[in-house]
Amino acid sequence: MAGFLGQIIHNYVTRVINGVTGVKNVFFSGGVVLVIGLVSIWVSIFLYVAFYYAYMPAVLHVRPVHLQFKPCEEEKGICSFPSAHIQLTKKQQLLMIGQPYKMYLYLEMPESPANQKLGMFMVCAHLEDKGGTLVNNACRAAMLHYRSHLLHTFYTLIFLPFMVFGSSEEKQTVIIELFSGFEEDPGHPITDIYVEVQSRHVEIYSSELRVTAHLTGLRHLMFHWPTFSASIGVISILFFLAVLLALSWCHQSLRSDFIGGGMQSGKAYSQDKDWTSGEDDDTEDDEEEKSEKKPVPNFSGEIDETATDEENNVDEPQVPSDKALFNEGVIETLK
Missing domain, CATH: 2.60.120 (Jelly Rolls)
Structure with a gap:
């Protein structure tokens, strides 16, 4: 009973911790997005003001x-x-x-x-x-x-x-x-x-x-309709900044995925290589065992190529040594 209650409490605590962690992650992500948005807006306004004073002459x-x-x-x-x-x-x-x-x-x-x-x-x-x-x-x-x-x-x-x-x-x-x-x-x-x-x-x-x-063209528009031109300019700069940030994020994500996939493929390739080299070793061992097999003549006088040395154990004729010949000669003389 105590173990069952302990398991329930442990599961509840784990869920609470996971929920708090999720809330922290959401607030952290929201804060990062808010900071990036505010910085982008201020950068857009600054770039438009700098462009205005560099592009517009004194009227x-x-x-x-x-x-x-x-x-x-x-x-x-x-x-x-x-x-x-x-x-x-x-x-x-x-x-x-x-x-x-x-x-x-x-x-x-x-x-x-x-x-x-x-x-x-x-x-x-x-x-x-x-x-x-x-x-x-x-x-x-x-x-x-x-x-x-x-x-x-x-x-x-x-x-x-x-x-x-x-x-x-x-x-x-x-x-x-x-x-x-x-x-x-x-x-x-x-x-x-x-x-x-x-x-x-x-x-x-x-x-x-x-x-x-x-003033003509864009300068005429920027001078006579400052609010409208400022809004269009800031929104355009924000759009380009968002595109640059999105491209940077995609590039970073693809790069990390490529690096992680390359490491995993390298490990798999090394394992496949070891497994393939093991097959090659087994094949080489089988070939060596087959090479050790020698054809042995059977009782019919034909050579059995499939039989091994242990299965076809045939006694080969032995040549008598000099000591054995000397002993046979002495025996015959005594007779």
Whole structure:
């Protein structure tokens, strides 16, 4: 009875231990999978961010334009074209190679009678590298947007309170596109831009230069739809990481199976070889025993090839020795 109870307790304890071991294995496997998943997600995010900053250029570069001119000595006004020198960069390259850019000049001009009577005027720009070599130049025409006297009167009456308190002014921002689709030359990266307004009667509040990257294709998608492109990018990197991990696991499994199968096949081959060599030894022993068998003549005078020496024990004629011949001779003499 005690042995039976002991066996039941032993089986119960064994089942509990096996269950605990199984739970530990499940938690361990789940923890490993969770850690690998989290690491893969962080690696995917890091790779996408690194790719974004390496692939995407700076979309906008803004530089102030400080116009200078030569004033007249005898009469009021300016006696030279307003011009400015804009330094984009000193040492490092500012624009990305192979990326098209657009350059705009923003002129903030008052709606003064002088500007309204000015009409069209020319704006020219020259691009130079660090050594002073001319890389590109362009000239564009510009003018204030036309407004009739009636429209100007209505606009002034509507925005009169804002103009009184200074939140609005009678001015226009004229946008001039100097370069469209400009690409940086790797041998002559631009560092300086020279701008000139070819009119001595123009009136300008302020101006600035904007260099905008003209994004197309994947860069356009990544810039204008960042959340969607980031999701697609991270999921794609996760997919490739999962494929690499699966291939690595399959390779490791096949390698271990191949090594284990090779060891087992080697043992089986050695055992088969020993068994085969034993058969060969037995065969050689049988052949030696057969070779020891000699044909013995039977009573009929024929040779029995199948009989052994023990079965066909036939006395062979013996030749008498010299001592036996001497003894026979002495006996005969005595007779």
